[in-house]
Amino acid sequence: MNYFLRALREAVKSWPLLMAAIACSAGVAGLWGANIAALFPIIEVTLRGESLQSWNAKRMAAAQERVDAADREAEALRGDLAAGRLDGSAAHSARTRIDALTTAAHGDRAIVSSAGKLGPWLSRFLPTDPFRTVLVVVSVVVVSTFLKHVLLLTGTLLVTWVAMSISRDIRLKVFDKALELDRAQFMRLGSAGFMAQVTSTSDMLASGITSVYGGAVTEPLKILACLGCAFMVSWRLTLACLMLAPIVGFLMVWLNRRIRGVSKNILARSRGFHHVLLEALNNVLTVQAYTMEDFERERFRHCTSDMMRTGMWHTFYHTLANPITEILGIGMVATSIAVGAWLVINQETQILGITMTEQPMTVPGIMIFFGFLIGASDPVRKLSGVITGLNVGIVGAQGLYPLLDTPSKLVESPAPRRVPSPHREIRLEDVSFSYDGIDTVLRDVNVSIRFGERVAIVGPNGGGKSTLVNIICRFYDPTSGRVTIDGVPLTDMALADLRGRIAMVTQQTELFNESIHYNIKYGRWDATDEEIEEAARKAHAHDFIADFPDGYRTMVGPGGFRLSGGQRQRISLARAFLRDAEILVLDEATSQIDVESERLIHEALARYVENRTVIMITHRASTLALADSILEVEHGRVTKRPAPRHQAA
Numbered sequence: 001m002n003y004f005l006r007a008l009r010e011a012v013k014s015w016p017l018l019m020a021a022i023a024c025s026a027g028v029a030g031l032w033g034a035n036i037a038a039l040f041p042i043i044e045v046t047l048r049g050e051s052l053q054s055w056n057a058k059r060m061a062a063a064q065e066r067v068d069a070a071d072r073e074a075e076a077l078r079g080d081l082a083a084g085r086l087d088g089s090a091a092h093s094a095r096t097r098i099d100a101l102t103t104a105a106h107g108d109r110a111i112v113s114s115a116g117k118l119g120p121w122l123s124r125f126l127p128t129d130p131f132r133t134v135l136v137v138v139s140v141v142v143v144s145t146f147l148k149h150v151l152l153l154t155g156t157l158l159v160t161w162v163a164m165s166i167s168r169d170i171r172l173k174v175f176d177k178a179l180e181l182d183r184a185q186f187m188r189l190g191s192a193g194f195m196a197q198v199t200s201t202s203d204m205l206a207s208g209i210t211s212v213y214g215g216a217v218t219e220p221l222k223i224l225a226c227l228g229c230a231f232m233v234s235w236r237l238t239l240a241c242l243m244l245a246p247i248v249g250f251l252m253v254w255l256n257r258r259i260r261g262v263s264k265n266i267l268a269r270s271r272g273f274h275h276v277l278l279e280a281l282n283n284v285l286t287v288q289a290y291t292m293e294d295f296e297r298e299r300f301r302h303c304t305s306d307m308m309r310t311g312m313w314h315t316f317y318h319t320l321a322n323p324i325t326e327i328l329g330i331g332m333v334a335t336s337i338a339v340g341a342w343l344v345i346n347q348e349t350q351i352l353g354i355t356m357t358e359q360p361m362t363v364p365g366i367m368i369f370f371g372f373l374i375g376a377s378d379p380v381r382k383l384s385g386v387i388t389g390l391n392v393g394i395v396g397a398q399g400l401y402p403l404l405d406t407p408s409k410l411v412e413s414p415a416p417r418r419v420p421s422p423h424r425e426i427r428l429e430d431v432s433f434s435y436d437g438i439d440t441v442l443r444d445v446n447v448s449i450r451f452g453e454r455v456a457i458v459g460p461n462g463g464g465k466s467t468l469v470n471i472i473c474r475f476y477d478p479t480s481g482r483v484t485i486d487g488v489p490l491t492d493m494a495l496a497d498l499r500g501r502i503a504m505v506t507q508q509t510e511l512f513n514e515s516i517h518y519n520i521k522y523g524r525w526d527a528t529d530e531e532i533e534e535a536a537r538k539a540h541a542h543d544f545i546a547d548f549p550d551g552y553r554t555m556v557g558p559g560g561f562r563l564s565g566g567q568r569q570r571i572s573l574a575r576a577f578l579r580d581a582e583i584l585v586l587d588e589a590t591s592q593i594d595v596e597s598e599r600l601i602h603e604a605l606a607r608y609v610e611n612r613t614v615i616m617i618t619h620r621a622s623t624l625a626l627a628d629s630i631l632e633v634e635h636g637r638v639t640k641r642p643a644p645r646h647q648a649a
Helices: 001-036 039-044 053-083 088-125 128-180 183-241 246-281 284-289 291-344 363-404 463-474 495-499 516-521 531-537 540-548 565-579 593-609 644-648
Strands: 425-434 440-450 454-458 480-485 502-505 583-587 613-616 629-634 637-642
Touching: 001 128, 053 637, 088 531, 128 183, 128 363, 128 463, 128 495, 128 531, 183 291, 183 363, 246 284, 246 291, 246 502, 284 291, 291 363, 425 644, 440 463, 440 637, 454 463, 454 531, 463 613, 463 629, 516 531, 516 565, 531 540, 531 565, 531 593
Parallel strands: 454 613, 454 629, 502 583, 583 613
Antiparallel strands: 425 440, 425 480, 629 637
16 A cells, blocks of 8 residues: 555646646536535425425524524423422423423524525526426536536546556656666566566556545535435434444445455566466567477466456445445445335334434425435445455556566666776676576676776586676676776766666677668767768668668568578678777677678777787687687686687787
8 A cells, every 4th residue: 555655646746637637526426416506495385386496595594593492482381390380290391391492593593594695696686487497407416417427527637647647657667667777687577577567557557546636525525415404304314314324334445455456466466477478479480490389379368367367356345335325325325215204104204213314204305315415325335346446456556566666676876987988998806796696697806807808708508698798788786706907996976877888799680660760860869960970880781771772771571580680680780880989899790690700700899909909719720710808608607718710820
């Protein structure tokens, strides 16, 4: 709940809109009760052929007569008591009668006062003809109903805008968090997890905020408006009609817990659904190559069945909320009918010795009272949907905010230090690294790489080559030891400064579903078209790009599937060349290129790598020929030796 309260506090930042929405809700509630109250003059007065002005005058006169009669009778009884003419039970009955007369007189005085204040308004705004009065009242009801829906629409739009703004802000924060987290924490949740957070979980939170600032304000205000009017008719009778409220409240608390639990399951199933879907579609070539289509279909059927099963439980509990709240509404109306019928039929003010009204109720009066209770029962029924939305929002907040509060292990220095460009030396000092705290991938690495040096990293698969590069690029921080540039630890440099000095080409080329021009320009966004073409020529990509009908505007497709593996790698190389960085990292960057293209790219690399630090992970002898020195990585140990051609020299 604390996380959801945090979301509500964020929504309060838009307090002018929320205050306007709450004002609209108050207006809706007031008009809701007023429309029901407007039926009273039609039922009580005008259908009898009497004007409201004369009815009000008669009501005031009759109430004043009752006040005078009650005062006279009470005064006489007090005189008898003072004179001692009454004893025992007679004296007790007299005191009880005096209390009843005082209560009745108090109610009648209120009628006299309200009628006196109402009279000038009735004379000023309403006609004396009964039928014309009906037309005026009906017109007012129609206009107020229209106004009520205008306010309701306005309030709903305002609350929805605030909720969607919060949801958008949350999505932006989740996206920012995904970009800033270190790779270990990112992979713990994975793309599927972040996608679920950005889509369904954010929608759940928005639904909860809408429920609180929308229905959770409007519906209770409508209930209060109707019950307030019912209290004015008879507060005792109203309380009698609310006897079922504690039982319904207990059931709603139980139901809330069940809905919250099911909503958590829906969130978990949603993450699993995205996980299975993305895995199968992102690896569809492997699925088809190993004829695992049926297996993946079964996985997908299983996770969708789980989602459907959980969704059915959610629907069950959500639907169960309607009859529970409706029981309260029907209970109120049924109680009022039973008690009200007894009072009207027998013209009594008490039932079972309990005083319900000061004056016997009339048929029109009890009908208006029924109307107020029915008016209260409808928003009570709608509260079930509000409560469900509230629970969904709580679950969404519990899923989102812990993620947003997760700090990245790559902590930015509050006062980053600058390093001259180009740098002079990269040094690893006693660097050890473990992904899980159990298995050590790198152990006590001490390596120095001078500016302009071309270093090849070799070793068996799983030996730690890519980990070494990831630590130099600060995708991870060492478990122990430190990495420095010109004596400045990477942790003391701004990440943007460090990575702005690096261009990287990996074996698994990552291309965006945009044009070739877009993907190359991603290396340096302010590059001109001439610079982009020059980078493509250096990477020997210009010729095949020019052969496409749309040239550099050719769309590469998701993951670059419209291009061959070699074409994708050359575009990735062009992007790195365009960046013109002082450190070039190549992770098997020519693994998918044919021999001739590799020869041409090596010629381009030989020219490009001058006055740059180059770190190459490779198994190819042709690439090793570019190296000045070799780092051998095996079982977490790193040793440095000169490249063969330098040894020969």
